[in-house]
Amino acid sequence: MKMLEKYHDEMLSCTGCAFCKKSYAAYEFPEKESDYPKGKIMLAYGLYTKELEENMEMVRALQKCTLCKRCEVDCPSLIKITDIIKAARFELSTLLPEHEILVDNFRRTNNILGEENFERDGSRIAFIMGCMVKKEMKDAVISLFDKLGVDVTIVGGCCGHPIEKIGRKVETDIGKKLREKNIEKVVLSCPNGMLALREFNPMHITQFVLSLNPEMKREEKRYIYHDSSFLGRYLGIYDEPRELIGRVANLVEFDERRERAKQCGGEIEFRRAFPQEAEELAMHLIKEAREKNATIVTASPHCYGHLKEYGEVVDIVHLLERSII
Amino acid sequence: MEQKIVDEIRKIVDESRVLTDKPDLYAYGFDASIHHAMPDVVVRVKNAEEVEKIVGIANQYLIPVVARGAGTGLSGQAVPIEGGILLDMTSMNRIKEIHIEDLYCVVEPGVIYAKLNEALAEYGFFFPPSPGSGDVCTIGGMIAANASGMRAIKYGATRDYILGMEVVFPHGRVRLGSRTLKNSAGYQIERLMVGSEGTLGIITEATLRISPLPEKRGVALASFDDVVKAGEGVAAIIGSGLIPSALEIMDHVCIQAVNNAMDIGLPDVEAILLIEVDGKEGEVRENIKKVAEILKGRVKNIEFTYDDEEMANLWKGRKGVLPSLSRYGEDRVSVSLADDMCVPISKIPYAIKEFQEIAKKYNIIIGTYGHAGDGNLHTKVLINPKEEDEWKRAEKAVAEIYKAVERLGGIASGEHGIGISKAPWINGDVETMEMIKKAIDPNNIMNPGKMTQWKGSIISHLRYR
Numbered sequence: 001m002k003m004l005e006k007y008h009d010e011m012l013s014c015t016g017c018a019f020c021k022k023s024y025a026a027y028e029f030p031e032k033e034s035d036y037p038k039g040k041i042m043l044a045y046g047l048y049t050k051e052l053e054e055n056m057e058m059v060r061a062l063q064k065c066t067l068c069k070r071c072e073v074d075c076p077s078l079i080k081i082t083d084i085i086k087a088a089r090f091e092l093s094t095l096l097p098e099h100e101i102l103v104d105n106f107r108r109t110n111n112i113l114g115e116e117n118f119e120r121d122g123s124r125i126a127f128i129m130g131c132m133v134k135k136e137m138k139d140a141v142i143s144l145f146d147k148l149g150v151d152v153t154i155v156g157g158c159c160g161h162p163i164e165k166i167g168r169k170v171e172t173d174i175g176k177k178l179r180e181k182n183i184e185k186v187v188l189s190c191p192n193g194m195l196a197l198r199e200f201n202p203m204h205i206t207q208f209v210l211s212l213n214p215e216m217k218r219e220e221k222r223y224i225y226h227d228s229s230f231l232g233r234y235l236g237i238y239d240e241p242r243e244l245i246g247r248v249a250n251l252v253e254f255d256e257r258r259e260r261a262k263q264c265g266g267e268i269e270f271r272r273a274f275p276q277e278a279e280e281l282a283m284h285l286i287k288e289a290r291e292k293n294a295t296i297v298t299a300s301p302h303c304y305g306h307l308k309e310y311g312e313v314v315d316i317v318h319l320l321e322r323s324i325i
Numbered sequence: 326m327e328q329k330i331v332d333e334i335r336k337i338v339d340e341s342r343v344l345t346d347k348p349d350l351y352a353y354g355f356d357a358s359i360h361h362a363m364p365d366v367v368v369r370v371k372n373a374e375e376v377e378k379i380v381g382i383a384n385q386y387l388i389p390v391v392a393r394g395a396g397t398g399l400s401g402q403a404v405p406i407e408g409g410i411l412l413d414m415t416s417m418n419r420i421k422e423i424h425i426e427d428l429y430c431v432v433e434p435g436v437i438y439a440k441l442n443e444a445l446a447e448y449g450f451f452f453p454p455s456p457g458s459g460d461v462c463t464i465g466g467m468i469a470a471n472a473s474g475m476r477a478i479k480y481g482a483t484r485d486y487i488l489g490m491e492v493v494f495p496h497g498r499v500r501l502g503s504r505t506l507k508n509s510a511g512y513q514i515e516r517l518m519v520g521s522e523g524t525l526g527i528i529t530e531a532t533l534r535i536s537p538l539p540e541k542r543g544v545a546l547a548s549f550d551d552v553v554k555a556g557e558g559v560a561a562i563i564g565s566g567l568i569p570s571a572l573e574i575m576d577h578v579c580i581q582a583v584n585n586a587m588d589i590g591l592p593d594v595e596a597i598l599l600i601e602v603d604g605k606e607g608e609v610r611e612n613i614k615k616v617a618e619i620l621k622g623r624v625k626n627i628e629f630t631y632d633d634e635e636m637a638n639l640w641k642g643r644k645g646v647l648p649s650l651s652r653y654g655e656d657r658v659s660v661s662l663a664d665d666m667c668v669p670i671s672k673i674p675y676a677i678k679e680f681q682e683i684a685k686k687y688n689i690i691i692g693t694y695g696h697a698g699d700g701n702l703h704t705k706v707l708i709n710p711k712e713e714d715e716w717k718r719a720e721k722a723v724a725e726i727y728k729a730v731e732r733l734g735g736i737a738s739g740e741h742g743i744g745i746s747k748a749p750w751i752n753g754d755v756e757t758m759e760m761i762k763k764a765i766d767p768n769n770i771m772n773p774g775k776m777t778q779w780k781g782s783i784i785s786h787l788r789y790r
Contacts, residue, residue, distance in 0.1 A: 012710055012789060013651040013658045016357040018397045021461045025437055032349060032369065032413070033396065039352040046351045049790040058348040074460075076645030078586050078652055 068229035089167025117156030159196035266306030361788035394466030400744030434465025478698035539603035556674030572698025667739030701739035748779035
């Protein structure tokens with residue numbers, strides 16, 4: 001229990017007040033105690049104290065969480081809830097079948113979706129295509145960098161972060177490639193990749209575009225920005241996407257936004273294993289966007305790939321690509 | 326528990342709502358108290374018929390039945406210390422009726438307090454008892470504990486809003502009370518159910534009185550360089566005839582804990598009072614001024630706000646005291662021991678002083694906060710839960726606290742309930758309580774081992790390892 005050992009005091013500090021259930025009140029899917037963060041902390045504690053033995057029910061309970069950190073916003077004890085859950089996942093010997101497929105894909109193809117990666121050589125500015133970006137918006141990325149006048153190097157492959165979130169460590173060769181190519185600036189649109197490649201001080205695509213300050217055309221449309229949990233609560237990037245959307249169209253906001261933003265359920269490892277829950281999470285955002293007569297803009301390929309299954313959504317990469325003159 | 330009993334339950338409730346897997350039983354064994362114990366089976370009931378049939382089975386086979394809402398209880402009421410059937414009431418969460426013109430609503434027990442008030446706010450009404458856990462706690466749990474919260478000083482506790490109820494007793498399902506605002510037609514057993522902690526029956530529906538929302542609220546934040554002066558300030562406000570809608574106290578330990586845990590920036594002083602007044606706009610402003618005048622000479626500083634966001638921020642700090650104390654530092658966590666005493670209002674300064682002396686004597690940290698306006702003080706004992714010696718010292722300190730409270734004419738619990746954690750210090754006539762319990766639940770299946778029945782140390786069934 002080496003991973004959970006680090007969190008022993010943290011687990012004891014949880015008073016069990018259940019304030020972490022607050023944001024769950026909007027949804028139908030939480031049914032039993034282990035569906036809530038408090039229940040998961042208690043399971044982790046039982047695993048650590050050996051009062052509980054691992055079984056499939058526990059594996060499902062501990063994996064049924066996007067690690068979005070929304071519950072932590074409501075925790076007055078500032079418990080590192082997602083760190084505890086993640087640590088508990090590393091203690092589990094079993095994976096869900098849906099997750100085994102992702103791990104297997106990664107090991108076979110260096111891509112969690114099992115698809116071929118895309119790469120190209122260019123300048124010392126590199127864009128990490130990743131698995132999700134490649135699937136959802138490869139062509140738009142290439143065109144965007146062309147419009148920006150950047151001869152971009154594209155590095156493919158998976159960063160491994162979704163695998164790490166389910167409690168397995170995998171080696172990615174992205175760092176090695178970046179060093180070999182003497183890359184000076186790393187740009188991503190996937191917040192998972194940004195977290196995995198922190199050592200390279202990566203920029204989000206919105207930060208990169210803003211730094212170049214390109215000329216953009218406006219359209220008279222209402223766009224509502226969905227804060228990705230990982231771009232927002234993990235990386236603190238809230239303003240740059242809003243700044244860009246505001247330049248090209250009319251920005252509308254969700255009632256709960258920035259650090260209080262609702263999770264969309266789009267994290268690939270979550271939606272593969274819990275599609276119904278992921279759909280309910282998505283539909284809350286789709287419904288609110290419809291009520292506000294606005295199209296959702298995402299800034300993460302995980303969110304985009306998921307939300308577009310349920311309503312009108314545009315990723316900021318597409319929006320920028322068509323707005324830059 | 327015998328498999329045949331689980332099989333019988335599965336004939337009543339869908340298989341997916343009958344949980345016997347150990348991780349589920351383990352997770353359901355916690356509330357927000359220091360205790361933990363596993364049930365033999367968890368049943369996520371959906372309606373009164375299911376509850377009635379399950380209680381019938383329990384009565385037939387003499388198996389304990391414990392009801393559980395959101396699991397926010399602080400005294401171990403929902404911890405099934407004798408195993409048996411744990412009923413998860415949270416799926417019974419319909420607001421069934423709202424009758425504004427008759428001043429009542431009808432709800433199922435699993436309705437979340439905040440959701441009920443969201444629904445009532447659309448009509449300009451509310452259900453006034455306001456527990457700190459209101460964003461997540463259920464109405465059933467509030468009734469079972471007679472929860473109240475910071476507005477009890479003006480609006481009273483849950484008991485004051487109970488008009489009627491549907492309850493499943495071991496002998497069957499009955500309707501209690503009425504839908505009328507007044508009732509002198511015989512014993513008001515629905516009110517006996519309030520604070521009964523599941524030891525008599527399971528509440529499957531409640532008819533609640535509702536009140537119009539006040540037009541305006543204002544909050545004064547008064548800082549003191551001495552906690553006793555703050556206590557005297559409370560008595561002075563109440564003695565003036567002004568009844569605030571909330572009057573809360575926090576000592577330095579609590580202020581420090583909240584400031585460490587939350588970005589609220591409370592003044593770094595020995596004690597603060599949060600005084601809320603509500604009513605018509607002019608009345609609110611006038612009363613806030615009156616509060617400032619009353620506290621002149623006692624207070625180090627006083628500021629006030631009428632801004633909704635600023636007020637919400639202050640209350641967030643107050644509501645966050647309890648869990649924030651777990652971030653006090655020095656390897657100490659906040660444990661729910663001696664956390665809910667109630668003394669006559671004028672005795673508050675003496676009570677706080679005694680608690681501080683007891684903390685010093687036993688070398689533990691005790692934070693004091695609470696609803697000073699109605700004499701309800703919450704203390705939190707901060708200990709290292711891994712050290713057996715700290716538990717022993719805490720237990721002795723707790724016993725002295727309760728003795729001091731008794732001397733001052735107070736009681737063991739104002740709004741959290743007795744459960745296990747406060748059982749040795751239960752007030753009132755225990756013999757009569759036991760006679761009632763025996764008459765209604767002769768087989769002792771309803772949440773056994775709690776309240777008058779718990780005879781052991783409070784430091785037992787500990788959840789800390």
